[in-house]
Amino acid sequence: MRVRFIEPRPPGHHVYDRALLPRLGCPLMATMLRERGHDAYCYCDVLASVDVDDCLRADLVGISATTSTQPYAYRLADELETAGVPVVLGGPHVTFMADEGLEHASYVVRGEGEHTICQLVQAVDREESPANIAGLSWRDTDRRAHHNPPRGPCSQQQFQALPIPDLSLIHGHERMTTKPLMTQWGCPYDCEFCAVTAMFSRSVRYRRTDQILTELAGLDAERVFFHDDLFVVNKNRTRDLLRQMLARDLTPQWLAQVRAAETVLLSKASRQPDLELLRLMRDAGCWMVMVGFESISDDALKQMNKKQTVRDIVDAVDLFHRYGIKVHGMFVIGTDTDTAEQADHTVQFAKRVAIDTIQLMIETPLPGTRLYRRAQAEGRIITTDWALYDGHHAVMRPARMHPLDLQRAMLDAMRRFYSQPNIAIPAARTLLRHAPSFARIALRNHVPAQLPTLAALALRHRWHDLLDTLTTGLPKTDRRVIEDALAVPVLRAYGREQITEWQSQDHTRTHLDLLATLP
Template identity: 25%
Template sequence: MRIALVVPPWGPDDIRAKDTRGISGCWPTPGLQYIAAVLRDCGHEILFLEGFFYSNEEMRQKTVDFKAEALGVYVISLLWDKAKPFIEDVKESIPSIFTFIGGHGATAMPETLMKSTSALDAIVIGEGEITSAELIDAVKTGRDLKEVKGLLIKDEGNLYRTPPREMIEDLDELPFPAVDLCEMDRYYPSFEQVSTVPAMQMLASRGCTGSCLYCYKMYGDKIRLRDPELVVDEMEYYINNYGTREIKFWDEHFTHDHEHVYGICKEILRRGLKIRWWVSARADSVDRPLLTAMKNAGCWCINYGVESGLQKHLDTLMKHETLDQIRSAVKLTHSIGIKTHTTYIFGIPGETFEDGLKTIEFAKELSSFTVEFFPITPFPGTPLYKGVHKGLFGTMSENLADQGMLLDRPCFVPFTMSAGEIMELRRLAYIKYFFRPKFLFYRLTNIMSLFQVRAMFHGAMSLMSMVGEQISALWKKSVHQ
């Protein structure tokens, strides 16, 4: 079959606040790339379209010109308002086309999305590779879709969930993502996320053992590992075919299994690969020998999700980490020569404005190379989302277009803070963090590439925008007093 796999139309305005749009970029969607590879291996012809590059009409026309028989669309809740009209327009142009969606948003709220449009034929729930392959085979052969696990379908006017799909136990059975089907030369990462380009993204594992209040775990709570040799095979493929100089691993908990990490590091060194890489880790899952091995194999930065500078709020978030563990991990990482990227959130249930100021001070104490500050967001399917709908924690917008961490407005407001205070904390955090002479000297003396020079320029523009916003907010506050 001829299948169009599509990321719906979107742009920086849809996902970022005005003050950070200048540093925004676009990565390919790994899940959709994996599905494209699996479907191609099944003998299907694939058209891969990225909505960051095209308008709704341009992608509709490309889908029509391709003579697509099936349309699969990647959906997160934030962009459903973009995906829905695209699906409807394609269905109107090709009434016989079979339409399906998948992704985090589709998995978390399938009934809600299916009920909102008549143009949708099926929703893939959970990991999509095997389910999508079986779904397309059933459509092609006329088999009953009820026989395919992991779907939400329509059955005589009613919604019907087929039995759940088991997680893929052996990730090594999957082909490499079909990056060759994407317009890779048009993608570029956000400036704060890598040290150089060309950069590619990868997964060495799936799943997370954490239980954080705000996290939706589509890949389950068991961590499944890829063979280290295959991981490095993929890295080497990108180096040889795309000139890749850096890899960003999107694993939720890269350092969960130390032997797995050692295996990857040893294989990189054995092959003599010269490449930088970036991972995410928990503060309680690193030690000196592991970090030393990672440094020697090219790891230049580790992302630690710190979230708060107060232990009581880490406990509320069910992080199961302590501030001392975080301090020790960041200090140890820096001592090895690996830089850190730390993230923080404001608007935690029970948090006050004064608590947020203490988190800013904790961030300054840790002094990571790069940082991000977000308003907490109750994504559908998370414990936070479910709690809010039971009258707990605070209030939230029901507009799916508000469900983003990088927007200029908070989706969620706890009972202990206002929306204005959350966004003021975000502005103050960036201003107080970056406008420190010692830190500015550190950044200027640690430039690793021309790409980082550009990143610093665009970051400076974002900071000046935040300063202007803060002055304006203070002026308005003084006028109304």
């Protein structure tokens, strides 16, 4: 069978616009189908445009979306189904909104879909009924909806038997500068606002260290993003992986999502730092951690069921920085304990503890979460325009402020963090501190000849292009010195650009107008 997979582009501007990084579900399923003799291929819209004509020639098209990308997924599904191409939808949104999904597609995969999709393709290929495929919702020829029994999460044995996703099956894969790799599924925690546990369960399934090392070697990447919901869950396993990476000289620069205290401390009771793990992370190439700090209010953290304190945040930032690891802090505002001042307090806190970059998101009730069910029950949901459910828009009435005040507070706070002084001062300090190293690198690599080009890019505020131009062709060691030194000011400059562009887009302005009409 000819099967195509699509991962739609997020709507408008968002914090990860320049992250040319696909999720791994589509290439994994395509790899599994290839192994079974099918013609499978993927389109990730952030890497390269979807070839709709190619999809129209397919026997089945799978579209994997999140809540904010679901409207685009529905439009694609409508176009393909109208042309007679059956579509199967998957991902966290339709897992919990299957009836809605069936208004646009013949099939919906609920939950983990890797084995479900293989059984569905076999059934379609053999013209058999899908009635016995667990985890599948489908429409019959009379357009009646059927919801088969759920499929449980895959076992540890099944997870380890999954193949390495073939990234070359993604159209435009050569554009990836950072490559994704997943070492485990699931999260043992249960935050109120997060759909991960509902989608993948709280049962964490691990790949063997040798499997991860084989995939890492095959990626041949200078930078890797570990796509795990949490990279550090079982510390013994993490230490073993990092030691083996060092032993085999598989140490690209890498990024990962981690928790705060659970990563940097041996135990919360003793507050003793886990210096061995921090050293291993640094030596094995950890460049930046992305930490869900969520709030600087202990009351808010308790309401979220985060099992974390503000002290944990402060200690984590300090310890990561001691080992040269940059910190991207992810915060949520608009919780039931927050006032309009919370966003500004969060930025002041982030500056005080020297968090390198931040992501200030508005609490968003995603379908499948306890927060969504509570917001529905309390009548607080403002809109079900799913494209706005990206964390950048107020879609739920906060308890202690008007939603427009929340929206404006988020924007104002982000502008303050990504202000010109907060970009220029770190840049100046970096240039002064690294001036001798920069001079040596520049002279031995003929960088002065590039100064007119670099100046032109700077004048046009094209900071990422400037860094790419500066480092292209440099030896790996020199390139890493420059990238590491200039990363924070460049990322902050990028953040400032994104805020400006985000405010100017039509659907954001329309949403601000809507919020202004609310009582």
